Amino acid sequence: GESVGLHLPTLSVQEGDNSIINCAYSNSASDYFIWYKQESGKGPQFIIDIRSNMDKRQGQRVTVLLNKTVKHLSLQIAATQPGDSAVYFCAEKSTSGSRLTFGEGTQLTVNP
Amino acid sequence: DGGITQSPKYLFRKEGQNVTLSCEQNLNHDAMYWYRQDPGQGLRLIYYSQIVNDFQKGDIAEGYSVSREKKESFPLTVTSAQKNPTAFYLCASGTGLTEAFFGQGTRLTVV
Numbered sequence: 614g615e616s617v618g619l620h621l622p623t624l625s626v627q628e629g630d631n632s633i634i635n636c637a638y639s640n641s642a643s644d645y646f647i648w649y650k651q652e653s654g655k656g657p658q659f660i661i662d663i664r665s666n667m668d669k670r671q672g673q674r675v676t677v678l679l680n681k682t683v684k685h686l687s688l689q690i691a692a693t694q695p696g697d698s699a700v701y702f703c704a705e706k707s708t709s710g711s712r713l714t715f716g717e718g719t720q721l722t723v724n725p
Numbered sequence: 726d727g728g729i730t731q732s733p734k735y736l737f738r739k740e741g742q743n744v745t746l747s748c749e750q751n752l753n754h755d756a757m758y759w760y761r762q763d764p765g766q767g768l769r770l771i772y773y774s775q776i777v778n779d780f781q782k783g784d785i786a787e788g789y790s791v792s793r794e795k796k797e798s799f800p801l802t803v804t805s806a807q808k809n810p811t812a813f814y815l816c817a818s819g820t821g822l823t824e825a826f827f828g829q830g831t832r833l834t835v836v
Contacts, residue, residue, distance in 0.1 A: 656827030711821040
């Protein structure tokens with residue numbers, strides 16, 4: 614249960630710019646993917662999800678892209694706002710089980 | 726009001742003591758999860774449960790124990806065998822088929 618001592622990657626953008634946050638996943642059997650947003654001292658909140666039979670899904674100001682060939686997921690945030698500043702995590706699971714595993718996360722900072 | 730509730734929000738433990746963190750959900754979810762988060766780091770899976778009276782170890786189960794006697798409850802005990810328990814603990818629940826919903830966390834500190 615020891616900390617591995619790694620720190621989150623960071624991304625700094627200007628207000629109004631588009632942000633792209635990337636995530637690599639490891640399990641080829643994963644077929645469902647989720648992006649979460651975590652504000653300081655709070656639990657993660659669901660943003661958007663995508664199943665492996667899709668390669669793109671859009672929500673309000675957010676788009677998730679899935680590349681199963683290279684096991685890569687990205688989250689695009691359009692017109693980034695100061696309220697978007699948070700840590701963003703991707704998570705993966707297989708629909709044949711309940712285990713939900715998180716990626717390392719990215720700290721997004723939006724500068725006014 | 727539906728949701729997932731963790732208590733307490735802050736917890737202090739003396740070295741050598743066991744402590745139990747509470748997690749309750751009224752969302753009728755089958756799956757429940759416990760994660761540990763260290764400062765500036767990601768979420769690591771401790772235990773998860775897909776159904777009442779059944780649970781599986783995650784990636785860092787050593788020094789922790791859980792029970793799932795009721796669908797709505799999934800308490801986590803941090804035992805004295807956990808050598809570095811100071812962390813932010815997050816509980817989540819879900820259907821097992823879609824996203825999980827998180828509580829607001831318990832911050833455990835060893836004093």
